[in-house]
Amino acid sequence: MRLPCPCCGWRDLREFTYKGAADALHRPAPDDASGWDDHLHNRTNPAGETRDLWYHDPCGTWVCVTRDTVTHAVISGVPLEGAR
């Protein structure tokens, strides 16, 4: 698999570290107990388009990658800076 780094262009998977689903970017309100329960313990695991976070180890860029888990297509990658 090749992933797009906003700095370096398309690079091999070996240069990246998976950092989890992009759901982690949206934290529930501090007093929303059920929201936190959902946020911490439940995973959506979608078949199809999904967004996840990757770290490009050589250049140090966090990337939010949109890809399709059914077709394995990698659709886009944006720097995490400003991706929320």
Place this chain on the structure above:
Amino acid sequence: MIKLKETSAVAQLRLPTLTGCTLRALPPVRITSIAPYPGQMDALRAHLGGFPAPGEVVTLQGTDLVWAGRDLAFAFGADLPDGLDAFCALCDQSDGWCGFALEGAGAGALLARRLPFDLREMTAPASARSVLDHLPVLVVRRSSDRFEIWVWRSMVQSALARL
């Protein structure tokens, strides 16, 4: 006071003999990392006369500024102008890195076996951060058949074993 002699970490090592290209150790050189503070990139660029964009190598008054990561450049060689520290963090990296020059018609082909990105996309002069197998490296392409590979001092032997 005892005067210590500067020695490269590669000086005592036996370099592998390669086919189609030659590998030699680069002499120790002063390396300074330049990391602009948030929002200071434009001011730094104006003060310095330029700053390398991703993958670029910029030469300013005899000093090579090599892109070395996100908002990070390495200055190889001479002293930097005064007053830079108002715009960026400067850090001496000279002892932390060792360089090799890989030269010859087969250099690109040899590196293509070890680096996981397309070297054909690198038009000299250019730089790239990548991994040599699993070792973090800075690759600088000086011309079509001359590459410099900079690797952390602690990983020099592993890097040589992989070449």
